[in-house]
Amino acid sequence: MSDAESSPLIVEPSTPNAAPILEIRGLVKRYGKVEALSGLDLSVRRGEVYGFLGRNGAGKSTTIRSIMGITKPTTGSIELFGQSATGTAARQQIGYVAQEQNFYGWMTPASLGRFVRGFYPSWDDTTYQDLIRDLELPTDRKVRTFSGGMKVKLALALALAHHPELLVLDEPTAGLDPVARHEFLEMVRDQAERSGRTTFFSTHLIDEIELAAHRVGIVDGGRTLYEGTVRELASRMWSLRCRQLDAGDGQPLPPPLPAFLNDPNRGLRLLQDHIRDGERQLIVETADGGGGEVKLELELESRDDWLFEELPLEKIFIEMVRKPLRQRNT
Amino acid sequence: MRRLTALLGKELRQHALSGIALLVCLTICYLLLLVGTLANAETVSVMEVHASFLLLFVLIAALVLGHRLVVTEYYGRTQLFLEALPVRRWEVVALKYGLGLAVLLLISGLSLGATALAALTREPVDGWFLTIVATRTLVYVFFLWAFLFAMGLVGRFRIPIYLALLVMVGVVDGMTQLELQRFGPLALVDNNTLPFEREVMPIRALLETLAIGIGWTAVAFGLALIHEGSVAETLAKRMSQKEKALVGILFVGMMLAIVFLDDRRDKEPYTFPNQNTLVSATAPLEILYLQPTRSADALALQSRLEHDLDTLRDAMGWTDLPAVRIAYRPSIDATIYDQAELTSNDGILVRANFQRTDDWDPQAFSAFVIGLTLDDATLGRAQFEPKAWLRDGFAQWWASRPRATGSAVNIDPAVACASDDSPTRRTLLRALWMTRHQPLTSHQLATWLRTRERHGERVTAALALSGLWVLEQQHGEAAVLALAREVFGRQPTEDIRELIYEWRHPMATVFQAANTAKTADTTTTTVGWEDFIADWNTQLDRWRSEPACRALLDAIPEGEAELEIERGAGSVRNIVYRFDFDSPWKAGTLVTLLHTRLTPFDAPLERFDLRRREHLWPTGESQASWRLPGFYGQGSRAFFALEVESEILGCPIRWVADRRDIR
Numbered sequence: 005m006s007d008a009e010s011s012p013l014i015v016e017p018s019t020p021n022a023a024p025i026l027e028i029r030g031l032v033k034r035y036g037k038v039e040a041l042s043g044l045d046l047s048v049r050r051g052e053v054y055g056f057l058g059r060n061g062a063g064k065s066t067t068i069r070s071i072m073g074i075t076k077p078t079t080g081s082i083e084l085f086g087q088s089a090t091g092t093a094a095r096q097q098i099g100y101v102a103q104e105q106n107f108y109g110w111m112t113p114a115s116l117g118r119f120v121r122g123f124y125p126s127w128d129d130t131t132y133q134d135l136i137r138d139l140e141l142p143t144d145r146k147v148r149t150f151s152g153g154m155k156v157k158l159a160l161a162l163a164l165a166h167h168p169e170l171l172v173l174d175e176p177t178a179g180l181d182p183v184a185r186h187e188f189l190e191m192v193r194d195q196a197e198r199s200g201r202t203t204f205f206s207t208h209l210i211d212e213i214e215l216a217a218h219r220v221g222i223v224d225g226g227r228t229l230y231e232g233t234v235r236e237l238a239s240r241m242w243s244l245r246c247r248q249l250d251a252g253d254g255q256p257l258p259p260p261l262p263a264f265l266n267d268p269n270r271g272l273r274l275l276q277d278h279i280r281d282g283e284r285q286l287i288v289e290t291a292d293g294g295g296g297e298v299k300l301e302l303e304l305e306s307r308d309d310w311l312f313e314e315l316p317l318e319k320i321f322i323e324m325v326r327k328p329l330r331q332r333n334t
Numbered sequence: 335m336r337r338l339t340a341l342l343g344k345e346l347r348q349h350a351l352s353g354i355a356l357l358v359c360l361t362i363c364y365l366l367l368l369v370g371t372l373a374n375a376e377t378v379s380v381m382e383v384h385a386s387f388l389l390l391f392v393l394i395a396a397l398v399l400g401h402r403l404v405v406t407e408y409y410g411r412t413q414l415f416l417e418a419l420p421v422r423r424w425e426v427v428a429l430k431y432g433l434g435l436a437v438l439l440l441i442s443g444l445s446l447g448a449t450a451l452a453a454l455t456r457e458p459v460d461g462w463f464l465t466i467v468a469t470r471t472l473v474y475v476f477f478l479w480a481f482l483f484a485m486g487l488v489g490r491f492r493i494p495i496y497l498a499l500l501v502m503v504g505v506v507d508g509m510t511q512l513e514l515q516r517f518g519p520l521a522l523v524d525n526n527t528l529p530f531e532r533e534v535m536p537i538r539a540l541l542e543t544l545a546i547g548i549g550w551t552a553v554a555f556g557l558a559l560i561h562e563g564s565v566a567e568t569l570a571k572r573m574s575q576k577e578k579a580l581v582g583i584l585f586v587g588m589m590l591a592i593v594f595l596d597d598r599r600d601k602e603p604y605t606f607p608n609q610n611t612l613v614s615a616t617a618p619l620e621i622l623y624l625q626p627t628r629s630a631d632a633l634a635l636q637s638r639l640e641h642d643l644d645t646l647r648d649a650m651g652w653t654d655l656p657a658v659r660i661a662y663r664p665s666i667d668a669t670i671y672d673q674a675e676l677t678s679n680d681g682i683l684v685r686a687n688f689q690r691t692d693d694w695d696p697q698a699f700s701a702f703v704i705g706l707t708l709d710d711a712t713l714g715r716a717q718f719e720p721k722a723w724l725r726d727g728f729a730q731w732w733a734s735r736p737r738a739t740g741s742a743v744n745i746d747p748a749v750a751c752a753s754d755d756s757p758t759r760r761t762l763l764r765a766l767w768m769t770r771h772q773p774l775t776s777h778q779l780a781t782w783l784r785t786r787e788r789h790g791e792r793v794t795a796a797l798a799l800s801g802l803w804v805l806e807q808q809h810g811e812a813a814v815l816a817l818a819r820e821v822f823g824r825q826p827t828e829d830i831r832e833l834i835y836e837w838r839h840p841m842a843t844v845f846q847a848a849n850t851a852k853t854a855d856t857t858t859t860t861v862g863w864e865d866f867i868a869d870w871n872t873q874l875d876r877w878r879s880e881p882a883c884r885a886l887l888d889a890i891p892e893g894e895a896e897l898e899i900e901r902g903a904g905s906v907r908n909i910v911y912r913f914d915f916d917s918p919w920k921a922g923t924l925v926t927l928l929h930t931r932l933t934p935f936d937a938p939l940e941r942f943d944l945r946r947r948e949h950l951w952p953t954g955e956s957q958a959s960w961r962l963p964g965f966y967g968q969g970s971r972a973f974f975a976l977e978v979e980s981e982i983l984g985c986p987i988r989w990v991a992d993r994r995d996i997r
Contacts, residue, residue, distance in 0.1 A: 074417050075562050095420035106415040110348065122340020123419045
């Protein structure tokens with residue numbers, strides 16, 4: 005694999021002057037012979053909503069468990085609030101919603117609040133009660149009777165009641181129906197906008213990123229493939245389509261590639277090239293979101309037979325995490 | 335500190351109800367144990383209560399606590415919720431460990447305190463003794479909790495491990511000479527040592543237990559903490575079908591292997607101390623006489639048994655004899671022989687009062703030992719009911735046959751009954767008495783264990799012996815030996831083949847085969863089984879018609895006895911038993927009620943295990959009745975036998991024998 009294929013293409017953050025609240029460098033985690041994280045890097049800045057995107061098994065939960073101190077990394081560093089993330093003090097400044105809610109079924113939201121209060125010096129009963137009320141949760145009903153959506157809301161209330169500086173959500177919408185998922189993400193976005201709280205959430209669904217995140221980190225195989233704004237991500241890949249030509253003998257002829265695509269100095273990378281539905285379809289990656297340049301070059305070469313379009317984010321994500329063209333062909 | 339308080343508060347709230355229920359149950363159990371021990375006249379030390387409480391109830395409490403504090407947490411996966419909180423994993427585990435240990439120590443401490451207070455009124459209890467008991471308690475509880483805490487973290491495999499441990503303890507205890515109660519934790523709470531070791535701290539047992547406890551603690555924390563708790567988390571998952579099948583197969587395999595090995599292993603015979611023990615040079619016979627003054631009695635017994643057993647081995651064609659151990663026990667009646675049950679040893683152990691007094695009958699004792707030898711040599715097949723009469727009769731026959739000359743028996747009833755008292759007279763009269771009203775039937779022989787229970791061991795043994803006398807008189811000693819060899823001389827198997835053999839070889843077939851074998855080298859005419867029984871009855875009638883015998887039999891009062899269950903207060907039932915005879919028994923004749931509570935399943939009863947209630951016959955009375963008040967309750971089941979000692983027969987006559995449901 006070449007350097008261009010394996011290295012993440014870091015894009016400048018949307019709030020470049022903000023200090024990183026969470027900084028991960030070279031994080032490696034091995035479970036026996038299995039390497040869950042292979043030198044992961046990421047940086048979350050104060051006040052932003054950071055979407056941590058990856059396929060199942062990409063290493064998202066291991067990263068979050070490492071941040072929370074539940075798992076100890078094999079090597080690498082995690083800095084929280086400018087300090088090494090060891091001990092419970094740093095964790096007391098984090099609100100955490102796990103992927104799976106394992107509450108004590110015999111507790112009620114009220115008794116659960118009384119229990120969790122003991123772990124956070126900054127716990128605020130009023131905030132907790134307000135959150136419970138706003139989230140429309142019954143105070144005195146046993147948690148074992150709650151639906152999945154109610155449990156996630158309760159987890160969010162518990163995570164926010166001590167005014168954490170950083171809210172960490174590990175695929176919180178997994179298992180929720182589409183409506184509950186949408187409502188939950190809106191809640192996350194609203195609380196982030198209202199309080200300016202840094203929010204770090206993992207997901208494997210690109211639409212959640214589009215809905216809630218300022219910046220996104222894409223992880224695959226335990227490494228960061230991309231870190232930047234959602235807008236920048238959207239401008240990384242472009243689609244070029246051109247109808248096939250008629251060779252005269254009734255056989256279709258693929259149209260030739262525009263010449264600039266073959267120029268190695270342009271910083272462009274041809275990710276896909278295939279014939280489908282009578283068209284030659286290309287996907288081109290630009291190192292710095294230079295979609296305008298591609299369009300300009302097409303015009304300069306008078307290749308108006310080529311149709312130039314933006315790729316949807318989901319398509320970009322798929323292209324990023326699946327094996328590059330050359331690897332697939334081989 | 336604040337987070338530990340929060341965790342502690344959570345544990346207390348979560349387990350409050352079950353904790354209170356546990357404490358109430360333990361208190362009730364403790365009080366029952368204490369009252370039972372105080373009320374038991376055989377109690378030596380009240381401190382036994384504490385030992386029993388630690389061994390049983392603290393174990394139960396630890397199991398419950400382990401389940402509540404550990405298993406419930408991991409099965410519910412709620413430990414993942416705790417892990418997400420700002421608390422270290424080891425703090426959670428340590429808090430649970432400490433809480434469980436503290437509760438168990440509190441329970442054990444209360445037991446120790448209450449027991450010591452109760453003991454103060456009955457026995458000396460000083461500070462040093464209490465220190466010893468407290469140290470034993472502390473270390474034992476530490477070990478117990480460490481083990482069960484670790485087992486809680488083993489999750490779905492804990493029940494199979496408990497079962498395997500139980501089986502292993504059983505195997506070690508039953509199949510080896512290792513006495514587990516002498517080691518480590520079991521030594522600390524042994525009922526035989528905890529109340530009585532009052533001077534010396536059991537340092538070795540304490541250190542062993544402490545070391546094992548530390549080991550289990552390390553295992554527990556290792557399971558909970560290594561790989562970020564993922565080992566305990568994985569183990570807590572429910573058992574898959576494959577795992578269940580595997581555990582089942584392993585368990586069944588283990589049980590089969592144990593049974594197989596146990597059947598095939600050579601167990602050591604029971605060993606006596608060298609002092610005051612006679613060891614036979616020719617037979618595997620040892621006699622413990624305890625007191626030097628009994629050495630002459632032991633020598634006489636050894637001489638008799640040595641001869642009887644050696645000749646028996648040769649006659650049956652056995653390669654060896656089971657180890658026979660006789661222990662002198664002066665506290666029991668000379669007419670009662672107590673066979674000890676040996677679980678870890680091979681052979682036979684009998685306790686008897688063999689001091690040569692008027693009551694001691696060496697021939698009867700030899701017959702008893704020979705009977706047990708037949709049982710052991712045939713792996714219990716001698717007690718197979720359709721042929722058990724032969725076992726009883728042959729044991730008597732072997733012990734009673736002329737020893738010096740080897741000549742055949744010659745029963746002359748006139749001579750026998752005219753003699754003052756002889757084994758032949760006694761046997762003859764007993765057999766005649768039993769069959770005085772009805773002839774012997776093949777059914778009585780085929781259901782010999784029931785016949786024996788109905789008429790008593792001595793009378794039925796005499797009847798069985800009379801049968802062999804008849805056979806010997808008519809067909810010679812060889813006929814008896816051939817029959818015995820056919821039944822007892824065969825090498826038995828230990829599996830279903832034996833059942834098939836017995837099914838295919840009923841008494842009639844065996845009898846026929848024995849006669850055929852005998853006639854191969856002699857010219858005696860073969861005789862059938864039913865013909866033999868007819869001959870037997872004819873001979874009994876002939877003997878009975880002898881005036882001397884008839885006179886003796888007529889001198890025994892005839893009559894009947896009955897037993898009635900009488901309602902007492904509530905569910906209490908009294909037993910009323912009455913005798914009604916045509917003439918009075920001699921004043922002072924011993925009357926005995928034998929009784930015992932029965933298990934739901936019928937099994938032969940040993941005389942030694944029966945309770946005795948004895949009375950003396952009232953002067954000049956031909957009727958008498960007695961009452962056993964309040965011993966049995968409604969719904970129980972019991973065996974009762976009513977016996978009157980007959981001077982003429984030299985043994986008790988059983989008038990009633992009944993297994994009854996008490997309504």
